[in-house]
Each structure stands twice: as C-alpha cells, then as structure tokens.
Amino acid sequence: MAYLAQYFTKDHFSNLLIQNIDFRGPKVIVDLGIGDGALTVAAIKKWRHAKYYGVDVDKERLDSLNERLPNVRLHNINSLDISLGKSIKIKMGTVDIAICNPPYLNLKKRSKYKTILRNAGLNNSVNIPCYTSDLIFLAQNINLLRDKGTLGIIVPEGIVCGHNFNLLRKDLLERHDLKMVIQLEPKIFNKTEAKTYILILDKGQTRTRTVQLCKADLNGKIEKRIKIQKTDLIERMDYKYHASANKNIKGKTLKELGVTIRRGNYSKNELEKAKQIYFHTTSNWSINGLSLRNTHYKLNKEPVIAKKGDILIGRVGRNCIDKITFVKSGKIAVTDCVYKVSISEEFREAVYNRLKSEEGKIYLQKVIHGVCAQVLSKKDLENFKVFVYKRHVHKK
Numbered sequence: 208m209a210y211l212a213q214y215f216t217k218d219h220f221s222n223l224l225i226q227n228i229d230f231r232g233p234k235v236i237v238d239l240g241i242g243d244g245a246l247t248v249a250a251i252k253k254w255r256h257a258k259y260y261g262v263d264v265d266k267e268r269l270d271s272l273n274e275r276l277p278n279v280r281l282h283n284i285n286s287l288d289i290s291l292g293k294s295i296k297i298k299m300g301t302v303d304i305a306i307c308n309p310p311y312l313n314l315k316k317r318s319k320y321k322t323i324l325r326n327a328g329l330n331n332s333v334n335i336p337c338y339t340s341d342l343i344f345l346a347q348n349i350n351l352l353r354d355k356g357t358l359g360i361i362v363p364e365g366i367v368c369g370h371n372f373n374l375l376r377k378d379l380l381e382r383h384d385l386k387m388v389i390q391l392e393p394k395i396f397n398k399t400e401a402k403t404y405i406l407i408l409d410k411g412q413t414r415t416r417t418v419q420l421c422k423a424d425l426n427g428k429i430e431k432r433i434k435i436q437k438t439d440l441i442e443r444m445d446y447k448y449h450a451s452a453n454k455n456i457k458g459k460t461l462k463e464l465g466v467t468i469r470r471g472n473y474s475k476n477e478l479e480k481a482k483q484i485y486f487h488t489t490s491n492w493s494i495n496g497l498s499l500r501n502t503h504y505k506l507n508k509e510p511v512i513a514k515k516g517d518i519l520i521g522r523v524g525r526n527c528i529d530k531i532t533f534v535k536s537g538k539i540a541v542t543d544c545v546y547k548v549s550i551s552e553e554f555r556e557a558v559y560n561r562l563k564s565e566e567g568k569i570y571l572q573k574v575i576h577g578v579c580a581q582v583l584s585k586k587d588l589e590n591f592k593v594f595v596y597k598r599h600v601h602k603k
C-alpha cells in the first residue's frame with residue numbers, strides 16, 4: 208500500500224540496526240509502524256526476555272503478524288496520535304528501546320504535531336517548514352523512551368542532510384545524545400529509490416562531543432567510519448559529505464568569490480505556453496559553450512536571462528551534475544530547473560574548470576539529494592570550493 212509507505216526492512220539492515228543498539232537487559236521495546244515485524248524479529252533474537260509492543264495502522268498486516276509473533280502486544284492504531292501511550296497502555300517516558308522504520312510521507316502542519324515535537328524536546332523543530340511522518344514518528348519514539356533509553360530508527364536523507372531539517376539536527380545534537388549515523392546503500396528497499404540512514408540516539412543530554420558517521424555495504428556490514436564533532440553536524444550529518452574532499456580543500460567558496468546564483472523564475476511550461484525561447488535541462492548543454500541569439504522577451508515579469516560569460520548548471524534531474532555549460536555569446540531566458548551563475552571575469556575560468564573536474568563532480572554528486580528527482584541546492588552550490596591563485600586575484 209503506497210499511501211502507508213509500506214517498505215519493509217531486509218534482514219541485513221534490521222540486524223545492523225539492532226546490533227548497534229548497546230543496551231543491557233531492556234524490559235520494554237516498542238516498534239512503531241511494525242509492518243511485517245522485521246525489526247522486532249531481529250530484536251527478539253538479541254533480547255529474548257523483553258516485553259515487546261508493535262503498532263501499525265494496517266489491520267490485516269497485524270493479523271498475520273499475530274500468528275507469527277504471538278508474544279508481541281500488537282495495536283492497530285495511528286502512531287501519530289497524542290494519546291499513543293494511553294492507547295497501547297504504556298506510560299510515555301518509560302520505554303527502554305524504540306526501534307522504527309517509519310513511513311516517509313508529507314503531513315499537514317497540525318498543532319498536535321507541534322505538541323509532539325515540543326514534548327520530545329525538539330522545540331526548534333516546530334519551525335521546520337514542512338512536516339513529514341518520519342519527523343513526527345521520530346519525536347513520538349523519543350516521547351515513549353525513558354531518559355537514557357535508546358532509539359534506533361531508519362530515516363530518509365532529508366532528515367540527515369536536507370536544509371529544511373537543520374533545526375531538527377540542532378535539536379537532536381543539543382538536546383539528545385546522537386551516537387551514530389549509518390549511511391545505507393541506495394535502493395535497499397523494493398520499489399523506492401529513497402536514500403536512507405540509521406540513527407542511533409539516547410534520549411537526554413550528555414557531554415559527548417562527537418558522533419560516529421558510518422557507511423554500510425549492501426550486506427549491512429559497516430565498511431567505513433569517521434568521528435565528527437557535533438558542532439560540525441548541524442549543516443548535514445552524512446558520511447559521504449564529511450568524508451568528501453571538498454571539506455578539506457583550502458580554497459574559496461563561490462559565495463566568498465562574490466558569485467551570484469539565480470534560478471529561472473519561469474517554468475518550462477510557462478515559457479513554452481508564452482511561445483518564448485528558453486534554456487532548460489533538456490536543451491543542448493554543449494561542452495563548447497553556447498552561441499545564442501539576442502532574444503527579446505515579451506512576458507509579464509522580466510525572466511532570468513543568461514548572457515555572455517554566465518555559467519549554467521542543471522538544478523534538478525538525475526544527471527543534473529553533468530549539465531554544466533557557459534554562454535559564449537548572446538542571451539537566453541533560463542527555466543526554474545537551471546541555475547545561472549554570474550561571476551567576474553577573473554575567476555570565471557577557474558570556477559568553470561573546477562565544476563567540470565572530477566573532484567568538482569564528486570562534490571556535486573555528494574551534495575545532491577532528493578528521493579527520485581535529484582536536486583542541487585543553491586546553498587550547496589554557494590559552498591562549492593575553487594582554488595584561486597594570485598593571477599586570478601590580481602588580473603584586471
């Protein structure tokens with residue numbers, strides 16, 4: 208059922224999540240959105256004597272699970288209700304371990320969700336522009352846990368590196384003890400390309416200053432790990448970014464070089480309808496640059512126009528990082544799927560060459576996110592680093 212986001216965890220990854228929860232003799236374990244029980248089954252193998260609770264909105268699934276796991280207390284209710292504890296007969300703030308692979312769906316910003324976030328100590332997160340079910344499930348799990356109880360949860364990439372979730376990361380890093388972020392291989396769930404991560408955190412504050420960022424292989428084995436200071440993780444907390452070259456390059460960011468980055472202010476459809484010429488992701492991204500006509504536009508508002516010297520970069524789409532070119536002559540309106548990068552002549556060549564270089568591509572590949580459509584954010588582009596030598600600086 209797509210609307211319930213029923214993507215079930217494979218054994219390798221259930222085991223990986225459970226193995227990384229370090230907790231002796233838990234008494235109560237809860238699995239919100241238990242589905243086919245993958246996480247609970249792995250947990251039972253490790254902690255046989257705990258009392259298990261499972262919650263799911265899909266009644267049929269619980270019926271079949273009931274036969275397989277008769278000792279798990281199953282509840283057919285919505286995990287996003289404020290009265291969750293009462294409904295499953297658990298006092299909030301008493302659970303030892305919460306394990307969860309929540310649905311990833313957009314939610315309306317309801318006041319009950321704000322209460323759930325605040326109760327979990329995620330006060331900044333109340334201001335996140337769009338709420339998602341994974342965000343509220345995360346908060347509900349924290350609400351269920353006792354102080355120093357542990358949560359192991361599989362979350363989508365947005366939570367780990369999306370700009371919208373900066374406030375959540377700040378809360379998790381400052382109000383709770385985030386211990387590990389494990390990057391999973393893409394496409395490990397059937398029928399979705401969601402990029403996912405396992406978070407392991409203990410409820411409540413500590414003085415620990417670092418978090419382990421890891422990368423797991425397709426068999427659920429951790430193959431690489433690094434330790435990163437918590438203060439460096441608010442912007443993003445994915446292994447691929449922190450292990451990447453860009454972070455250590457001593458260069459200047461596009462922002463520091465005074466680059467102006469604008470995306471088009473009309474969609475392709477709007478420009479097409481108005482019978483205007485445009486440059487879009489489907490246009491010809493010639494590596495030799497673009498020789499254009501000097502088109503004049505008849506539109507209600509001034510379109511974003513790329514002109515001689517501007518660099519163009521694809522903003523969305525699977526291959527957006529391969530879409531980099533520059534305007535040799537003439538001008539053209541760009542659509543909202545294209546960035547126009549305007550930069551003074553002295554740095555132009557250095558920026559273009561770096562964007563097209565292998566290292567440049569590695570950086571762009573690492574920062575683009577999005578479940579299906581890959582998106583290069585303006586902020587990530589502004590943070591792109593370029594070596595500028597003295598001749599770039601002094602040349603007039």
Ligand SMILES: C[S@@+](CC[C@H](N)C(=O)[O-])C[C@H]1O[C@@H](n2cnc3c(N)ncnc32)[C@H](O)[C@@H]1O
Nearest residue numbers: 211214215216240241242263264285286308310
């Ligand atoms: C991504 S699946 C994960 C299932 C299982 N935990 C696993 O790891 O394989 C999410 C589960 O959450 C359930 N679900 C969706 N919305 C829910 C809600 N509001 N309350 C409780 N369960 C929900 C779905 O029916 C589905 O079984």
